[in-house]
Amino acid sequence: xxxxxxxxxxxxxxxxxxxxxxxxxxxxxxxxxxxxxxxxxxxxxxxxxxxxxxxxxxxxxxxxxxxxxxxxxxxxxxxxxxxxxxxxxxxxxxxxxxxxxxxxxxxxxxxxxxxxxxxxxxxxxxxxxxxxxxxxxxxxxxxxxxxxxxxxxxxxxxxxxxxx
Amino acid sequence: xxxxxxxxxxxxxxxxxxxxxxxxxxxxxxxxxxxxxxxxxxxxxxxxxxxxxxxxxxxxxxxxxxxxxxxxxxxxxxxxxxxxxxxxxxxxxxxxxxxxxxxxxxxxxxxxxxxxxxxxxxxxxxxxxxxxxxxxxxxxxxxxxxxxxxxxxxxxxxxxxxxxxxxxxxxxxxxxxxxxxxxxxxxxxxxx
Numbered sequence: 316x317x318x319x320x321x322x323x324x325x326x327x328x329x330x331x332x333x334x335x336x337x338x339x340x341x342x343x344x345x346x347x348x349x350x351x352x353x354x355x356x357x358x359x360x361x362x363x364x365x366x367x368x369x370x371x372x373x374x375x376x377x378x379x380x381x382x383x384x385x386x387x388x389x390x391x392x393x394x395x396x397x398x399x400x401x402x403x404x405x406x407x408x409x410x411x412x413x414x415x416x417x418x419x420x421x422x423x424x425x426x427x428x429x430x431x432x433x434x435x436x437x438x439x440x441x442x443x444x445x446x447x448x449x450x451x452x453x454x455x456x457x458x459x460x461x462x463x464x465x466x467x468x469x470x471x472x473x474x475x476x477x478x479x
Numbered sequence: 480x481x482x483x484x485x486x487x488x489x490x491x492x493x494x495x496x497x498x499x500x501x502x503x504x505x506x507x508x509x510x511x512x513x514x515x516x517x518x519x520x521x522x523x524x525x526x527x528x529x530x531x532x533x534x535x536x537x538x539x540x541x542x543x544x545x546x547x548x549x550x551x552x553x554x555x556x557x558x559x560x561x562x563x564x565x566x567x568x569x570x571x572x573x574x575x576x577x578x579x580x581x582x583x584x585x586x587x588x589x590x591x592x593x594x595x596x597x598x599x600x601x602x603x604x605x606x607x608x609x610x611x612x613x614x615x616x617x618x619x620x621x622x623x624x625x626x627x628x629x630x631x632x633x634x635x636x637x638x639x640x641x642x643x644x645x646x647x648x649x650x651x652x653x654x655x656x657x658x659x660x661x662x663x664x665x666x667x668x669x670x671x
Binding site (some may be wrong): 340364403404405406407410411412427428429431432 | 519520521529531
């Protein structure tokens with residue numbers, strides 16, 4: 316229990332520090348080293364490309380994403396919906412990010428087809444999101460055999476294309 | 480709260496040697512009226528980035544396609560942005576041709592372009608780097624036709640749409656190029 320709390324505290328500190336660095340205009344050598352070290356610690360690949368002005372900021376987002384995912388997996392986040400850490404937007408004049416997200420807005424975003432903005436959605440919503448369009452619905456309902464024949468047809472047509 | 484000026488230089492003015500700039504636009508652009516946009520989402524830290532647009536279910540057709548497939552003139556040739564010192568704004572010009580003739584086309588396309596001033600045009604650059612690939616014109620103050628020239632020799636209307644906006648460039652960008660492309664394609668499906 317104590318270990319879990321310590322890990323949580325450590326993650327929280329790391330998160331705060333990362334967010335701070337994200338808003339910092341010029342990163343120092345120490346800041347950059349911190350990002351590199353944390354990447355190694357969390358086993359996240361980091362390639363510092365030449366002429367890449369935003370590599371470190373991009374990496375901060377990746378790290379924040381990993382930390383958020385850890386929190387979701389550990390059950391530390393109890394919210395129904397969790398946005399990706401890089402999502403910080405203005406919608407209808409309201410600033411929406413994980414701190415301000417409500418279930419109502421989350422559901423509106425999902426209706427707009429923004430499922431990719433979420434790291435966690437409510438179970439029931441997840442099921443709905445898997446079949447958002449009519450065509451997809453029919454595909455799910457269709458028996459397995461038809462799917463197989465579809466694949467076969469596809470392979471046949473592909474072969475035909477290749478022969479041309 | 481401490482005072483902070485609008486902006487100051489925060490990047491090098493240098494070419495990216497690994498990703499050289501690819502000039503030009505693709506042949507298909509989108510035009511719609513801002514009033515027809517049902518809702519929009521912009522980035523909270525940079526309002527120049529439009530993350531999402533939604534159009535109402537009815538009318539089903541609220542977006543026009545501008546298709547300029549000819550190689551001469553080049554796609555959307557003459558499209559440019561110029562800073563205007565006096566107004567402290569960026570003057571944006573989008574130029575395209577239209578081969579429609581006759582009364583119907585005159586009523587449906589040519590005249591509305593100069594009668595209304597809330598048009599938004601999205602053009603796709605050949606450069607597919609994500610942020611910047613889908614350039615948005617007229618989102619802030621709206622485009623209107625400032626020149627429409629028909630010449631029987633060329634066989635088309637050369638239409639110039641212009642506006643003046645405070646921000647130098649606005650883009651449609653969500654997550655990456657692929658996601659944004661899917662959005663652009665979905666908007667195309669709403670065309671007349």
